[in-house]
Amino acid sequence: xxxxxxxxxxxxxxxxxxxxxxAIAWIGSSFYFIALDLGLHRDRNLASGADxxxxxxxxxxxxxxxKYLVAPSQMPSDLVWFKWESYWTWISGFALLTAxxxxxxxxxxxxxxxxxxxxxxxxxxSVLSLGLGWVVYDQLCKSPLGKNLNLxxxxxxxxxxxxxxxxxxxFSGRAALLHLGAFTATIMTGNVAMIIIPNQKVxxxxxxxxxxxxxxYGFIAKQRSTHNNYLTLPVLFLMLSNHYPLAFASExxxxxxxxxxxMGVTIRHFFNTVHARKGTPTWTWLATAVLFLLIMWLSxxxxxxxxxxxxxxxxxxxxxxxxxxxEDVHDIVLGRCSMCHAAxxxxxxxxxxxxxxxxxxxxxxxxxxxAIFLQAGVTHAMPPANLSxxxxxxxxxxxxxxxxxxxx
Numbered sequence: 592x593x594x595x596x597x598x599x600x601x602x603x604x605x606x607x608x609x610x611x612x613x614a615i616a617w618i619g620s621s622f623y624f625i626a627l628d629l630g631l632h633r634d635r636n637l638a639s640g641a642d643x644x645x646x647x648x649x650x651x652x653x654x655x656x657x658k659y660l661v662a663p664s665q666m667p668s669d670l671v672w673f674k675w676e677s678y679w680t681w682i683s684g685f686a687l688l689t690a691x692x693x694x695x696x697x698x699x700x701x702x703x704x705x706x707x708x709x710x711x712x713x714x715x716x717s718v719l720s721l722g723l724g725w726v727v728y729d730q731l732c733k734s735p736l737g738k739n740l741n742l743x744x745x746x747x748x749x750x751x752x753x754x755x756x757x758x759x760x761x762f763s764g765r766a767a768l769l770h771l772g773a774f775t776a777t778i779m780t781g782n783v784a785m786i787i788i789p790n791q792k793v794x795x796x797x798x799x800x801x802x803x804x805x806x807x808y809g810f811i812a813k814q815r816s817t818h819n820n821y822l823t824l825p826v827l828f829l830m831l832s833n834h835y836p837l838a839f840a841s842e843x844x845x846x847x848x849x850x851x852x853x854m855g856v857t858i859r860h861f862f863n864t865v866h867a868r869k870g871t872p873t874w875t876w877l878a879t880a881v882l883f884l885l886i887m888w889l890s891x892x893x894x895x896x897x898x899x900x901x902x903x904x905x906x907x908x909x910x911x912x913x914x915x916x917x918e919d920v921h922d923i924v925l926g927r928c929s930m931c932h933a934a935x936x937x938x939x940x941x942x943x944x945x946x947x948x949x950x951x952x953x954x955x956x957x958x959x960x961x962a963i964f965l966q967a968g969v970t971h972a973m974p975p976a977n978l979s980x981x982x983x984x985x986x987x988x989x990x991x992x993x994x995x996x997x998x999x
Contacts, residue, residue, distance in 0.1 A: 596993070600965055603690050610683035617676035618823055624673070625820050629867035631658055660809070666799055674788050681780035684830075688773060692717070692766055697907045698958060702763035716761060717770060724754065724774045725781040732814065740814065747818075751775075751852060755845040764839040765832075765947070771848050772829025775822050782815035820863070824855035836947025843889040850889075854882045912957035914996035919988055924950050924963060927979040938978075964993040 631643030641657035648654070692700045696710035700717070708716070727750065736743045754774055758767035790808040797804040828851045832838040838847055861875040911917065930938040932950040948962070949955050956963065966973040967981060968989035974981055 596961055596964060596997070597969055599690070599694070603687065606683055606687045606690055610680065610687050613676055613679040613683055614827075617680045618827075620673050620676055621816075621819060621823065625816070625863065626866040627656065628658065629863055631656075666795070670795070672788065672791075674783055677780050677783040681776060684773065684776060688717075688769075692769070695961070698961060700762055700766045702766075705759075705763060706761050708761070713762065720754070720757070720770070721774060721777045725777055725785075728778045729781065729785070732811075737814065740817075748849075748852065752849060755848050759845040764836075764841070764844050768829050768832040768839045768844060768848055772826050772832070775826050775829070779819045779822055779826070782819055786815045787812045821856055821859050822852075824858055825852045828855075834946065836943060836945075837890040838886075840943075840947040841890045847886050847889055850882050850886050854879050857882070908954070908957040908960070911960040911993075911996045912953055914992055916988060916992035916995060917953070917957070920963075920992045921953050921956050923981070923985045923988060924956050924967075927974055927981045927985070928963075928967070930979065931974075960993060960996065964989060968993060 627645065631645050633643040635644065637644060637657065639657060640659070642660045644655065644657045646653065646655055693710075693714050696713050700713045701708050701710065728747065731737070731743065731746060731750070736746055751771070755767075755771055758770045758774075761767070762770060790812045794804040794808050825848075828838075829848060832848075838844060841847060857875040857879045861872055864870055864872050928950045930936065931941055932944045932948050934944070934949060934951070936942070936944055944950075948959055950959060950963075963973075968986055971977060971986075
């Protein structure tokens with residue numbers, strides 16, 4: 592029934608909201624603790640035996656924070672573990688990936704012009720790539736390369752290059768950048784769940800037992816935490832990229848994604864250096880600006896893929912194209928929407944179709960059936976402010992067509 596589309600849209604909204612909330616919590620605590628660790632005063636001989644301390648003020652109160660490399664003389668019973676923010680960010684993110692890209696594989700995951708995959712094949716590639724990505728990354732960190740942090744970072748960037756090329760040669764542009772973000776986010780949560788928290792538990796258990804913890808556990812946890820710190824900003828960009836066709840619809844989308852990772856490094860280097868009181872490397876902002884200008888240039892050269900052929904449409908799109916009322920709906924969309932959603936928009940100062948959605952041919956209208964139904968049939972979100980004067984009976988025709996195609 593077509594009501595499932597409305598329910599699905601609200602489910603996506605709820606999952607996305609959960610994802611954003613947990614991601615804010617995770618990123619906030621991660622950035623805070625990195626800044627705190629870098630900013631600790633370690634030149635003071637503290638009576639408590641702590642490695643460093645810092646005084647902070649927030650919300651009208653003063654906080655005296657101390658960091659112990661080993662542990663205080665007595666282990667506190669109410670030790671707080673920062674882990675569920677990370678876990679729920681990944682869980683909600685994977686749930687959103689499933690709701691949007693797996694259930695809507697034909698519309699969002701698969702692009703026949705890139706690789707003509709069945710939905711199950713594309714989903715299988717997606718799941719396997721996320722799992723194998725963590726395994727490869729983890730093994731590289733545990734290899735002799737892990738002892739040379741700079742060389743390891745170069746090798747890991749090479750892995751990202753290969754994954755960017757892989758995803759853009761398999762999935763739609765929108766899905767490719769999203770998957771590169773999910774690939775990286777899986778590594779970040781894997782670091783927390785598989786390395787950082789287990790290592791901390793080993794250290795705590797040794798301290799409770801009166802043993803001296805092996806310093807390797809702290810080194811490994813710090814290494815993975817540093818990786819997470821530098822990967823956070825690129826992941827945020829990639830997760831938001833599906834809203835910006837300038838990023839995902841360019842033929843250089845893979846290179847844009849890689850430049851974003853470099854921007855993440857330059858931005859985090861600035862803040863990490865400042866927090867560590869080692870100066871103010873303003874050159875990083877110039878480097879970031881140059882990288883961003885390069886991204887802007889790449890995004891417009893040229894922007895969109897060529898017209899998708901009719902025979903490239905999957906079974907779901909064909910079903911919508913063959914449903915009763917499709918010809919009328921195509922005429923409605925052509926008259927009310929295509930002035931913006933066209934290869935060369937004629938409305939206002941638009942240089943490209945919003946979100947990269949083109950609604951000129953019958954194949955394109957059928958491919959975006961669900962979005963048309965939700966945006967112009969169920970709601971009045973499109974056309975924006977009803978600038979093209981879509982009538983109520985036209986919206987009703989869209990709803991009836993969608994219901995006929997889905998059996999609703």
